[in-house]
Structures are given as C-alpha cells and as structure tokens.
Amino acid sequence: MTSIAKCSAALFALLCATMPAHAGACADDIAQTQAQLDLAIEKDAGSHGWQPESLGALRSHQPTPRSLAETEGCNGIDFTDALDSLDRARTADRTGDIAACGREVAHARAILR
Incomplete structure (x- = not known):
C-alpha cells in the first residue's frame, strides 16, 4: 500500500469517526425543549376540568403528546405546531444542518412562551 493510499484511508477513517458527534450537536436542545413541551401539554390538559371521553380513549388507545396536543391546545397555544417544529429539528440534526435545527x-421555544 502506498503512502498516499494510507493517508487517504486514515483521513477517511478520521472523517467517519467525527460525523456521529457532529450529527447530534442539537440533540440536547431538542430533548430539553421536548421536556418543556410535554410539561406544558400536561399542565394544559388538566386545566379544563372533566371532558367526555374521546373515541380513542373508549377504544383503550393510550394518549401520546401529539394526541393530547391536538385536543388540548385551547388556550391559544398551538402545541402541534411546536411538535412539528421539533420533528423538523430532529431531521435537521440527523442530517447535520445545525442552523436549521437551531431555528426549529x-x-x-417561542410557541411555549
């Protein structure tokens, strides 16, 4: 193996080793915002008093943050928009687009304020 081939192989291995670390740079911000959003959804869900059971509840479907957001965003807060934004942030994080991840x-976070 020539020295150029060895250098190319070493450079390729080094680049491959650093890519996973770069792809998850926004993951902590996403996790923190998701936790804040889940808390806001739960808080809002308990503020409306008793409501009739939905068809999903009668069929024993477990609630998810998205299903709660769709039914509970009554105080002018669009929780589904925030969940969609976090989904786009996860996609941007996986592709390494840190700027798009940060924007999402x-x-x-702006929706939660």
Missing part, C-alpha cells in the same frame, strides 16, 4: 428549536 427556537421556534418551538
């Missing part, structure tokens, strides 16, 4: 996380 900031948008979700």
